[in-house]
Amino acid sequence: MASMPSDLQANIRTLLERVGYPNSPYLAEILTMVASPQELAWMTLLPATAAEVSKRTGMPIEATEASLQDLFMRGLVLVKPGSGETPVYDTPRGSGTFVDLLLFDQRYRELGDRFYDLFSLFFNEEEVYMERSPERLPLRVVPVEERIGDAREVLPYERVTAILTTARRIAVEHCPCRQRERKCDHPTEVCMSFDAVADYAIARGIGREINVAEAQEMLRDCEKRGLVHQVDNTDRPSVLCNCCSCCCAFLVAINRYGQDHVVARSRYLAEIDQDACIQCGTCFERCPFGAIAETDSGGYAVTAARCFGCGLCASSCPVEAISMQLVASEDHIPHKDPTILRS
Numbered sequence: 001m002a003s004m005p006s007d008l009q010a011n012i013r014t015l016l017e018r019v020g021y022p023n024s025p026y027l028a029e030i031l032t033m034v035a036s037p038q039e040l041a042w043m044t045l046l047p048a049t050a051a052e053v054s055k056r057t058g059m060p061i062e063a064t065e066a067s068l069q070d071l072f073m074r075g076l077v078l079v080k081p082g083s084g085e086t087p088v089y090d091t092p093r094g095s096g097t098f099v100d101l102l103l104f105d106q107r108y109r110e111l112g113d114r115f116y117d118l119f120s121l122f123f124n125e126e127e128v129y130m131e132r133s134p135e136r137l138p139l140r141v142v143p144v145e146e147r148i149g150d151a152r153e154v155l156p157y158e159r160v161t162a163i164l165t166t167a168r169r170i171a172v173e174h175c176p177c178r179q180r181e182r183k184c185d186h187p188t189e190v191c192m193s194f195d196a197v198a199d200y201a202i203a204r205g206i207g208r209e210i211n212v213a214e215a216q217e218m219l220r221d222c223e224k225r226g227l228v229h230q231v232d233n234t235d236r237p238s239v240l241c242n243c244c245s246c247c248c249a250f251l252v253a254i255n256r257y258g259q260d261h262v263v264a265r266s267r268y269l270a271e272i273d274q275d276a277c278i279q280c281g282t283c284f285e286r287c288p289f290g291a292i293a294e295t296d297s298g299g300y301a302v303t304a305a306r307c308f309g310c311g312l313c314a315s316s317c318p319v320e321a322i323s324m325q326l327v328a329s330e331d332h333i334p335h336k337d338p339t340i341l342r343s
Helices: 006-019 025-034 037-043 050-057 061-073 095-103 106-111 113-125 160-165 176-181 195-204 212-224 249-255 282-286 312-316
Strands: 139-142 170-174 189-194 207-210 228-232 239-243 268-272 292-294 300-302 322-326
Touching: 006 025, 006 037, 006 095, 025 095, 025 106, 025 113, 037 061, 050 061, 095 113, 095 176, 106 113, 113 176, 160 212, 170 176, 170 195, 170 212, 176 249, 189 195, 189 212, 195 207, 207 212, 212 228, 212 239, 268 300, 282 292, 282 312, 312 322
Parallel strands: none
Antiparallel strands: 139 228, 170 189, 170 207, 189 239, 228 239, 268 322, 292 300
């Protein structure tokens, strides 16, 4: 990237400090692709109301409000939750929010491959090495529903059907990871959001509304493809992703880079009935975590330390020799509100 004026460099650094990567050359270039120098300067004034930005810049209030709304629609600013009647605008905090808000937006495709290449370089050279706290894992694996054992043990927020049927609104967006990495031919429009997050996606035009039946059919297709269900790690999920092991930021961090404390496991662990197993190897090929290994006798066994309880092995076993065993209590799933993005 060509050299830039010092004030522009300072503004970019300020914004990147907020997402945790002040020295990232890749995110810096992305910012210059998606916003003008003047817009980047305005963004450094946030958090603030439109009136406060207008006072500091000398720009008329009507023009200020229009500019901030435009930045909102482009995913460059958010409205802080609880702002009330007078919106308080702010820039994304944290790299995950920054990346997703831009990659969800299909309008940025006009920027070409360079836009997505920069995000891929950022992930594979910088973000994948970030330290994660095991107490604050962002996503949790949800098992394939029909392969869970006793239904009385299953919590509502572990059942994809219950998550869908209790949602006030469902939207579907294009997977940011699959658009960034472009390593498979799985469909991209498979990331679901619910309620307030769905409201945000639809308001911005980055998601389209679907009904429960459409969502269920989409999930069935994802399961057939071997995609892993993941929700935000709370008892009130606001998103449901369908992830591949070749593109997903979280699965790649686990499988390619050997990272620990990336996503939370489900409360279930796969178990193979050796007497029923016909040694076909389907589960071995299907497991997205490499948790199934061949035994000395030619059969297959689950490596508990690598199993995340997604259930894809059980759902594909032709003789139903694999069951999902409950191994964690209810308090394994945090009881908290999901992150809300207000439209």
